Amino acid sequence: MSSAEAPPAVELRGITKRFPGVVANKDIDITVKAGTIHAIVGENGAGKSTLMKILYGVQKPDEGTIAVNGEQVEFASPADAIAHGIGMVFQHFKLADNFTVTENVVLGAEKLHGIGTGARDEIQRISTAYGLHVNPDVMVDRLGVGARQRVEILKVLYRGAKIIILDEPTAVLVPQEVDELFANLGQLKAQGFTIIFISHKLDEVRQVADTITVIRRGTTVATVDPTSVTSRELAELMVGSALPTPQTEESTVTDEVVLSVAGLNLPSAEGGSPLLTDVDLVIHAGEVLGIAGVEGNGQAELVETIMGIHVPSSGSVTLLGKDLAGWSTRAIREAGVGYIPEDRHRHGLLLESPLWENRILGHQTEAPMAKGWLIDAGAARADTERIVTEYDVRTPSIDVTAESLSGGNQQKLIIGREMAHSPKVLIAAHPTRGVDVGAQAAIWDHIKQARREGLAVLLISADLDELMGLSDTIRVILRGRLSGTFDPATVTPQDLGAAMTGADSSKGAA
Numbered sequence: 453m454s455s456a457e458a459p460p461a462v463e464l465r466g467i468t469k470r471f472p473g474v475v476a477n478k479d480i481d482i483t484v485k486a487g488t489i490h491a492i493v494g495e496n497g498a499g500k501s502t503l504m505k506i507l508y509g510v511q512k513p514d515e516g517t518i519a520v521n522g523e524q525v526e527f528a529s530p531a532d533a534i535a536h537g538i539g540m541v542f543q544h545f546k547l548a549d550n551f552t553v554t555e556n557v558v559l560g561a562e563k564l565h566g567i568g569t570g571a572r573d574e575i576q577r578i579s580t581a582y583g584l585h586v587n588p589d590v591m592v593d594r595l596g597v598g599a600r601q602r603v604e605i606l607k608v609l610y611r612g613a614k615i616i617i618l619d620e621p622t623a624v625l626v627p628q629e630v631d632e633l634f635a636n637l638g639q640l641k642a643q644g645f646t647i648i649f650i651s652h653k654l655d656e657v658r659q660v661a662d663t664i665t666v667i668r669r670g671t672t673v674a675t676v677d678p679t680s681v682t683s684r685e686l687a688e689l690m691v692g693s694a695l696p697t698p699q700t701e702e703s704t705v706t707d708e709v710v711l712s713v714a715g716l717n718l719p720s721a722e723g724g725s726p727l728l729t730d731v732d733l734v735i736h737a738g739e740v741l742g743i744a745g746v747e748g749n750g751q752a753e754l755v756e757t758i759m760g761i762h763v764p765s766s767g768s769v770t771l772l773g774k775d776l777a778g779w780s781t782r783a784i785r786e787a788g789v790g791y792i793p794e795d796r797h798r799h800g801l802l803l804e805s806p807l808w809e810n811r812i813l814g815h816q817t818e819a820p821m822a823k824g825w826l827i828d829a830g831a832a833r834a835d836t837e838r839i840v841t842e843y844d845v846r847t848p849s850i851d852v853t854a855e856s857l858s859g860g861n862q863q864k865l866i867i868g869r870e871m872a873h874s875p876k877v878l879i880a881a882h883p884t885r886g887v888d889v890g891a892q893a894a895i896w897d898h899i900k901q902a903r904r905e906g907l908a909v910l911l912i913s914a915d916l917d918e919l920m921g922l923s924d925t926i927r928v929i930l931r932g933r934l935s936g937t938f939d940p941a942t943v944t945p946q947d948l949g950a951a952m953t954g955a956d957s958s959k960g961a962a
């Protein structure tokens with residue numbers, strides 16, 4: 453049977469989903485042809501994740517129909533979706549570190565091939581058939597990010613998925629890993645699988661997708677052929693208007709040292725390899741120091757040590773000449789350090805509290821919220837309204853819980869809050885992860901503006917475009933050690949990628 457005659461793998465018709473105060477999906481129509489790669493793009497809060505959760509049975513639509521391979525379906529849970537051959541790879545991996553690849557894949561699907569050699573053989577077969585090279589016997593904590601993602605893909609294939617949904621699969625990958633993932637997706641497609649993926653990286657989407665659907669404010673506004681649009685046109689379709697042209701920047705780096713870290717060592721609590729080894733860095737007023745690295749190489753520990761969350765075994769952190777040893781995180785913040793944490797769910801937000809209470813979080817003793825010993829709720833509310841407008845946080849009101857915002861809008865709220873206190877140093881871990889291109893440009897503008905006014909920024913990011921576009925200096929972190937400096941004007945993504953993976957450890961920095 454030729455694919456032209458096959459029914460669509462997925463047909464969504466008139467999908468509408470409402471949350472209190474928000475229509476997340478409004479009369480969405482999408483047809484995904486079998487054996488194709490179909491990308492879904494749209495601004496933060498456009499409704500992409502909601503739509504995918506509906507297709508995967510996590511949420512129920514208020515209206516509309518879903519057909520899979522021509523058959524009308526209703527999913528009460530992901531188990532129903534899986535039974536119809538749909539699998540989903542989430543952005544935050546759900547693997548158990550202290551289990552092997554086989555154990556992770558089999559967990560919850562023991563009925564299929566048991567838990568012994570039968571299961572292992574099947575994993576090996578799938579792994580070989582689709583070029584998803586991972587050793588079934590290795591412990592997951594030994595695997596890098598790209599390999600962990602392959603395990604997640606193996607998991608859905610093992611459960612018989614023919615339609616695979618991936619939520620922002622490249623957000624955490626270095627360029628080489630992105631190429632590998634795309635090769636894997638190409639191989640799956642060639643063997644008849646259907647891939648649906650969400651992404652904010654428009655160049656990548658155009659490279660890999662057969663069809664792109666653009667969602668704006670909950671509705672499908674266009675379905676396009678990637679060869680017929682530029683990334684800029686796609687972005688304009690997403691936002692519904694023309695984008696500004698970025699300006700080139702003059703250097704604003706001064707001689708004034710704002711933050712310096714010297715000889716920092718942080719041992720591992722479990723007695724394994726040290727988490728940080730002999731880390732030295734200096735950031736001047738008006739300088740953005742970018743740190744590139746694959747997740748899990750010590751960047752989180754570096755940031756958390758600077759913020760007083762971990763106590764180093766040796767070395768110092770100095771802010772404007774003051775040694776921060778023994779300072780609490782609150783005192784460090786109050787001394788002028790803004791902090792955009794990596795894990796916004798754990799450290800950045802109180803998910804069950806309304807937005808205006810989240811505005812106070814970490815700043816309860818500072819203006820405009822503090823009124824003597826009391827909290828000035830009115831001032832906090834007014835400032836939250838200002839952030840919502842200035843940072844374009846899409847929300848029905850400041851009284852909804854932080855949990856109900858889309859991921860990108862949560863991030864915008866945190867950045868607005870941290871910038872509100874005119875910090876001297878901003879520690880920004882992945883500030884635009886999961887943020888759409890329009891909001892990303894706005895966040896970059898806010899950071900650049902503050903840098904012109906003398907802000908020193910420590911920027912941790914896995915997004916090389918962001919690092920190269922914003923940083924005055926780039927360093928790479930690998931297994932807890934910092935490389936020398938790279939000049940963002942001359943370094944290539946391939947050089948950085950190689951330094952990040954240790955593929956070319958001999959090639960030093962300038």
Ligand SMILES: Nc1ncnc2c1ncn2[C@@H]1O[C@H](COP(=O)(O)OP(=O)(O)OP(=O)(O)O)[C@@H](O)[C@H]1O
Nearest residue numbers: 471476496497498499500501502856857858859860
């Ligand atoms: N459980 C929920 N309760 C209330 N509102 C929600 C809930 N889930 C999503 N929303 C709202 O629905 C809208 C669409 O959110 P969704 O997460 O689907 O957007 P998205 O396109 O995936 O965004 P992003 O790119 O930021 O991840 C947003 O306004 C969001 O605040």
